[in-house]
Amino acid sequence: MARTLRVLARLMGWSCVAIGVYQVLLGNAAIPGAGSAGPTVDSWGRFMGAGFVGYGLAWVWAAGQRPVPARVVRWLAGVFLLGGAGRLLSLAVHGWPHWFQIALAVIELGLPPVFFWLAAADERTLRGDAETVAAGR
Template identity: 80%
Template structure:
C-alpha cells in the first residue's frame, strides 16, 4: 500500500501541474463554455491555473518524502475534496454544468477517500521495520 500511495501521489502531482500549466497557457480556451467569457474570467482562470500547478508541486514534494507524510496527504486530499464540494454547491445554485465538469466532480469527490485510506501506509511500513519496505523505496 505504501507503493500505491507514493504512485498515486505522484500521479496526482503531475496531473495537477499539467492541468494548471494548461490553464495558464490557454486561459478561457481551457474552460469548456468560457471561450467568450472576457478578460476578467481569463485573468482569474490563469491565476487559478498557476495555483493549481503549485498545488500539484506540493503533491510531488509529498510523494518524494521518506516516509510519505500522512498528515500532508490528508490535508492535500482535503483541499481536493473541498473543490468537489464547491462543484456540488455550484450545481445546487447554478444547475448542471458541462458534462466534463461533472466527471471532474466525481473524481474530486471519489479520490480523497482513497487518499485518506492510504495516507498512513508509508509511515506504517517504516514503523514495521526495514524488512516491511521493499528495496528502492
C-alpha cells in the same frame, strides 16, 4: 500500501501541474464552455491555473518524502475534496455545468477517500514497523 500511495500521489501531482500549466497558457480556452467569458474570467482562470501548479508541486514533494507524510496527504486530499464540494454547491445554486465539469466533480469527490485510506494504512504499517523494531531491542 506505501508504494501505491507514493505512485498515486506522484500521478496526482504531475496531473495537477500539467492541468495548471494548460490553464495558464490557454486561459478561457482551457475551460469547457468559457471560451467567450471575457477577460475577467480569463485572468481568474490563468491565476487559478498557477495556483494549481503549486498545489501539484506540493503533491510531488509529498510523494518524494520517505515515508510519504500522511498528514500532508490528508491536507492535500482535503483541499481536493473541498473543490468537489464547491462544484456541488455550484450545481445546487446554478444547475448542471458542462459534462466535463461533472466528470471532474466525480474525481474530486471520489479520490480523496482513497488518499485518506492509503495514508492511514501506510501510517499503521509504519507504526507497526516501529513497534517491531522497538520490541527487538
